[in-house]
Amino acid sequence: MSKTKQRRPQAETPKGFRDYFGAEVTARKEMLDRIARVYHRYGFDPLETSAVETVEALGKFLPDVDRPNEGVFAWQEDEKDWVALRYDLTAPLARVAAQYRNDLPSPYRRYAMGPVWRNEKPGPGRFRQFYQCDADTVGASTVAADAEICAMLADVFEDLGLGGDFIVRINNRKVLNGVMEAAGVLDPTDPERFAEERGIVLRAIDKLDRLGEAGVRALIGEGRKDDSGDFTKGAGLPDASADIVLAFTAARRDSGAETCAELRRLVGDSVTGAEGVAELEEMAALLAAQGYGADRVVIDPSVVRGLGYYTGPVYEAELTFEILDEKGRKRQFGSVAGGGRYDDLVKRFTGQAVPATGVSIGVDRLLAALTAKGRVVADTAGPVVVTVMDRTRMADYQAMVRDLRRAGIRAEVYLGNPKNFGNQLKYADKRNSPVAIIQGSDEAARGVVQIKDLVLGAKIAESATLEEWKERPAQVEVPLSELVATVKAMLEAS
Amino acid sequence: MSKTKQRRPQAETPKGFRDYFGAEVTARKEMLDRIARVYHRYGFDPLETSAVETVEALGKFLPDVDRPNEGVFAWQEDEKDWVALRYDLTAPLARVAAQYRNDLPSPYRRYAMGPVWRNEKPGPGRFRQFYQCDADTVGASTVAADAEICAMLADVFEDLGLGGDFIVRINNRKVLNGVMEAAGVLDPTDPERFAEERGIVLRAIDKLDRLGEAGVRALIGEGRKDDSGDFTKGAGLPDASADIVLAFTAARRDSGAETCAELRRLVGDSVTGAEGVAELEEMAALLAAQGYGADRVVIDPSVVRGLGYYTGPVYEAELTFEILDEKGRKRQFGSVAGGGRYDDLVKRFTGQAVPATGVSIGVDRLLAALTAKGRVVADTAGPVVVTVMDRTRMADYQAMVRDLRRAGIRAEVYLGNPKNFGNQLKYADKRNSPVAIIQGSDEAARGVVQIKDLVLGAKIAESATLEEWKERPAQVEVPLSELVATVKAMLEAS
Structure with a gap:
């Protein structure tokens, strides 16, 4: 086997062709x-x-x-x-x-x-x-x-x-x-x-x-x-x-x-x-x-x-x-x-x-x-993202997405490096996720989850007044057992 | 332009490839x-x-x-x-x-x-x-x-x-x-x-x-x-x-x-x-x-x-x-x-x-x-075929398929040479058609159509007794205005 260093191949779509995402x-x-x-x-x-x-x-x-x-x-x-x-x-x-x-x-x-x-x-x-x-x-x-x-x-x-x-x-x-x-x-x-x-x-x-x-x-x-x-x-x-x-x-x-x-x-x-x-x-x-x-x-x-x-x-x-x-x-x-x-x-x-x-x-x-003409039917809604606050509790997060999926909701656990929580929210943003779920050890101990309405959050950040914000908060805490129902209601409202 | 006679090309799928129908x-x-x-x-x-x-x-x-x-x-x-x-x-x-x-x-x-x-x-x-x-x-x-x-x-x-x-x-x-x-x-x-x-x-x-x-x-x-x-x-x-x-x-x-x-x-x-x-x-x-x-x-x-x-x-x-x-x-x-x-x-x-x-x-x-495992979902049902008894009345036949299609029923007019009626029924058979429609000049004059239940017809030809045949005839005559409803009922029964 030759050990001469080879030039790395170019990562390029061939000329005249394109990729569809x-x-x-x-x-x-x-x-x-x-x-x-x-x-x-x-x-x-x-x-x-x-x-x-x-x-x-x-x-x-x-x-x-x-x-x-x-x-x-x-x-x-x-x-x-x-x-x-x-x-x-x-x-x-x-x-x-x-x-x-x-x-x-x-x-x-x-x-x-x-x-x-x-x-x-x-x-x-x-x-x-x-x-x-x-x-x-x-x-x-x-x-x-x-x-x-x-x-x-x-x-x-x-x-x-x-x-x-x-x-x-x-x-x-x-x-x-x-x-x-x-x-x-x-x-x-x-x-x-x-x-x-x-x-x-x-x-x-x-x-x-x-x-x-x-x-x-x-x-x-x-x-x-x-x-x-x-x-x-x-x-x-x-x-x-x-x-x-x-x-x-x-x-x-x-x-x-x-x-x-x-x-x-x-x-x-x-x-x-x-x-x-x-x-x-x-x-x-x-x-x-x-x-x-x-x-x-x-x-x-x-x-x-x-x-x-x-x-x-x-x-x-x-x-x-x-x-x-x-x-x-x-x-x-x-x-x-x-x-x-x-x-x-x-x-x-x-x-x-x-x-x-x-x-x-x-x-x-x-x-x-x-x-x-605005007549395109394309599913651009990203998945609900369950964030990872505690790497050792991956099985719990997986159980959450399983429950969401069973209810017909597109959902996934964040699988990148969970160290930087900001990256997880940036990821959810890039995926066009409507909702993010957060459960740290404190929430886990109390049997609750935080549910962040990212669609509403974006609207508030853009234009809403303080009054509106108070009326419908962009983040709620609910018992784990209410996770699916709460997410469902949020998706329907958005 | 050369006038030498060219060999005809072979109509063949290239070796190792196949067609799907x-x-x-x-x-x-x-x-x-x-x-x-x-x-x-x-x-x-x-x-x-x-x-x-x-x-x-x-x-x-x-x-x-x-x-x-x-x-x-x-x-x-x-x-x-x-x-x-x-x-x-x-x-x-x-x-x-x-x-x-x-x-x-x-x-x-x-x-x-x-x-x-x-x-x-x-x-x-x-x-x-x-x-x-x-x-x-x-x-x-x-x-x-x-x-x-x-x-x-x-x-x-x-x-x-x-x-x-x-x-x-x-x-x-x-x-x-x-x-x-x-x-x-x-x-x-x-x-x-x-x-x-x-x-x-x-x-x-x-x-x-x-x-x-x-x-x-x-x-x-x-x-x-x-x-x-x-x-x-x-x-x-x-x-x-x-x-x-x-x-x-x-x-x-x-x-x-x-x-x-x-x-x-x-x-x-x-x-x-x-x-x-x-x-x-x-x-x-x-x-x-x-x-x-x-x-x-x-x-x-x-x-x-x-x-x-x-x-x-x-x-x-x-x-x-x-x-x-x-x-x-x-x-x-x-x-x-x-x-x-x-x-x-x-x-x-x-x-x-x-x-x-x-x-x-x-x-x-x-x-x-x-x-x-018999788990394939494939639509093998052919279209309802409206036969052509009278070439000059193509517009009437087209109007029938239009009405059938509007009701969500797959339908077409026979577009081959209509001279031989047997060929039209053979065509319907090859298409796996559930129903054939027939309207000659006599039926047209009376404002009716003949509707042939080809699924039932095949069953009768295969196995049914005379009694069953009498109970549910494989061909009925109805007013043109009842064409769609009758075909629909036939498709649901078959």
């Missing part, structure tokens, strides 16, 4: 539990796949990004097969749907909640491991499945206390394809033609928020020079084509019927486009029949996120209340969930098209929204 | 939720670290195995730092305890639940990703912390419905060290001496179950030839030394006091050994004072698992009921949790010793035990 963990868990109950009520079953998938099974299908495996954490097994951490919950579902296709019910409704990993440059608020919470229906070709997921999303937000603060917006890839046809950049008899131009148009639409109409128009046309002077090549389409594409993104009218009429006009003779409009109409009708009005679900062609990835309906949930951004300006909270129909993912494995549709909720963003 | 997920979640409630009541806070740690932070400390990084899944970041998937929940805790040492309360009680990964050869029932469920106290040097964890473990098993079927067994590494001194293989004035021999003795003790007394004696002595003829080098100690070591593992007497007396005799003059015995006595006294008798917690020097890893008290929880093994023979269910005191893990990072003790529950084994 206490209430951060319970708040997320509470939220996910609530969401799971809604999913369950809709007939969805949980599925938990492992974190690791073969790179082959994962493929390179990221919903938002057009990039190969570089976005995943991958390693080679025994110098043979490559495996990787899953980057979303959809790719594993596609694998499962193909692998167990003879055993699963069809349609297969499943939900999944868990971490996913992205091998990307971390940034502020951007982590390389984060939670997703998905619900998908595999094997249902009817858009009733898409409508169901939109209704379920609305129920999730209502259930989380966000009623009136959200909107689910629906669009359809087929309508966009119809618009592409009308704009002369998609030939239904030769789908491969204009592929490059379509790619440019799709990416341009995706940047509408950031670049504005003029920027998108430039990209659809001759190209765009950005502020730094860099030039991005355009699709080279005439201005009339850009007109049609931009009219599509701005086609939302006051009612779903009017919006659909406008879309029908824009797609012209396109069969695919007409199909897309009909799908939107069918979804709108189903949702209206279930009572989901325009205050909760709307047809909105400005939903462009993910249009390049999905094959039919696309939907996005947005929170409409305002928050202050980093610079103190008001802005809408924005998108917290997105999804749509992706009929080609299972086909990769089996060769047979399997219709599928589903949604992914951004867990961290939704939790941030709940926090901003 | 439906009730498998909810049963584990229910169990972990119950355990978390006990941990919480004891004042433990949740901690969730990321799956990824730096290899440097992980070190090579596996509790059961004496091996380097080969047991972990690791990869290199940007051709620089190595990172790896965590192989347990203790190493990340040690990192956290060091990293946040100025912010965390001290003592820091935390629990953690989640998957860990081992890069090992998979075998039957051995997976490379599995759940652990840990509770640890960092910063408490008193064995009251160890006793608390043993009491908490007992409470966990009681709470899970395993009262009377478990035993928590306690041993102490310091007693073993005292025994090592008495056996002449540990010199307290020169701890490095005899390191190799001690390693052999430790490993031999660890194999007591498998090799029996004679095998261990051989390894402590001149060495052991196994059945295949392979020779394992021994520690070369005299037979008297083996006597002492083996007497230690067999030192359990009828009462804790008698066991401690025997241990005190065995450790002779060893100061460390006497300290270990005193710790056992203190733990026993604390637990007895809280009412944990010998039927739930015992001192048992035959607990040897992990003695090489831990530095003080060691504890193990065993389930004592019998199950049938693969060959149909009765055997005790055995160990489902283990832990102990490891005062050196945080020191790796900071250079300062930080006392720590904790337990890890084997989640899969405990879940298997609960299943064997």
Whole structure:
């Protein structure tokens, strides 16, 4: 064994990852539990796949990004097969749907909640491991499945206390394809033609928020020079084509019927486009029949996120209340969930098209929204702390916490070095303890305990007048036999 | 874009990993939720670290195995730092305890639940990703912390419905060290001496179950030839030394006091050994004072698992009921949790010793035990299925499930191809649905629905006589307005 002195390892969370403590963990868990109950009520079953998938099974299908495996954490097994951490919950579902296709019910409704990993440059608020919470229906070709997921999303937000603060917006890839046809950049008899131009148009639409109409128009046309002077090549389409594409993104009218009429006009003779409009109409009708009005679900062609990835309906949930951004300006909270129909993912494995549709909720963003709205359910109450005045009487203190716990009260004995009593109270403070128990040898001899109401104590220290203090003392002495009842009453009062 | 035809990817779970479906997920979640409630009541806070740690932070400390990084899944970041998937929940805790040492309360009680990964050869029932469920106290040097964890473990098993079927067994590494001194293989004035021999003795003790007394004696002595003829080098100690070591593992007497007396005799003059015995006595006294008798917690020097890893008290929880093994023979269910005191893990990072003790529950084994005892709480009830008789009336069917869900009933519309009605009933069967709803155009015209009690139907098909069938028909027709109430009554009766 070598005796050379080794450098001590760094105690650091790996770059781009983070740790979650206490209430951060319970708040997320509470939220996910609530969401799971809604999913369950809709007939969805949980599925938990492992974190690791073969790179082959994962493929390179990221919903938002057009990039190969570089976005995943991958390693080679025994110098043979490559495996990787899953980057979303959809790719594993596609694998499962193909692998167990003879055993699963069809349609297969499943939900999944868990971490996913992205091998990307971390940034502020951007982590390389984060939670997703998905619900998908595999094997249902009817858009009733898409409508169901939109209704379920609305129920999730209502259930989380966000009623009136959200909107689910629906669009359809087929309508966009119809618009592409009308704009002369998609030939239904030769789908491969204009592929490059379509790619440019799709990416341009995706940047509408950031670049504005003029920027998108430039990209659809001759190209765009950005502020730094860099030039991005355009699709080279005439201005009339850009007109049609931009009219599509701005086609939302006051009612779903009017919006659909406008879309029908824009797609012209396109069969695919007409199909897309009909799908939107069918979804709108189903949702209206279930009572989901325009205050909760709307047809909105400005939903462009993910249009390049999905094959039919696309939907996005947005929170409409305002928050202050980093610079103190008001802005809408924005998108917290997105999804749509992706009929080609299972086909990769089996060769047979399997219709599928589903949604992914951004867990961290939704939790941030709940926090901003004061709707987070997190247990931040610390335990009752039984202090240690006399080290040799540990068994007595343990008996006290046992009695408290039996009564359902969170409680613990102080297990640090008991010498400095001040440290024990500092500890109770750090734990956010509501109550501290004190029993020195004098109290023990008399069969009593001191019970310190730390919540009240903090209030008194902060603001109360002497009169109030007298009325309800922050520390009482009671017989040991009244310990549990007294603590219980204190907890209820605080 | 290349047009060469690509091989289709295999739809396969990576080797050594597995997928969990439906009730498998909810049963584990229910169990972990119950355990978390006990941990919480004891004042433990949740901690969730990321799956990824730096290899440097992980070190090579596996509790059961004496091996380097080969047991972990690791990869290199940007051709620089190595990172790896965590192989347990203790190493990340040690990192956290060091990293946040100025912010965390001290003592820091935390629990953690989640998957860990081992890069090992998979075998039957051995997976490379599995759940652990840990509770640890960092910063408490008193064995009251160890006793608390043993009491908490007992409470966990009681709470899970395993009262009377478990035993928590306690041993102490310091007693073993005292025994090592008495056996002449540990010199307290020169701890490095005899390191190799001690390693052999430790490993031999660890194999007591498998090799029996004679095998261990051989390894402590001149060495052991196994059945295949392979020779394992021994520690070369005299037979008297083996006597002492083996007497230690067999030192359990009828009462804790008698066991401690025997241990005190065995450790002779060893100061460390006497300290270990005193710790056992203190733990026993604390637990007895809280009412944990010998039927739930015992001192048992035959607990040897992990003695090489831990530095003080060691504890193990065993389930004592019998199950049938693969060959149909009765055997005790055995160990489902283990832990102990490891005062050196945080020191790796900071250079300062930080006392720590904790337990890890084997989640899969405990879940298997609960299943064997019929104590699993898993929601296996499928949804009420509203069948589709008339594709154009999807909105009506959706309205039915909406009403059912509002009443808290799990329900869904059949979203597969509705053409073949038999397939819809087969689907309901596969989903384990309790009730199916049928409304064709005839029923719709009359404002009624058919409600099929699938649970009763299955019972009738299996065994009931004609009389019973008449009394409670498995299918009823009711007005649409009575749909929810009728389904509710059916679910309550089944």
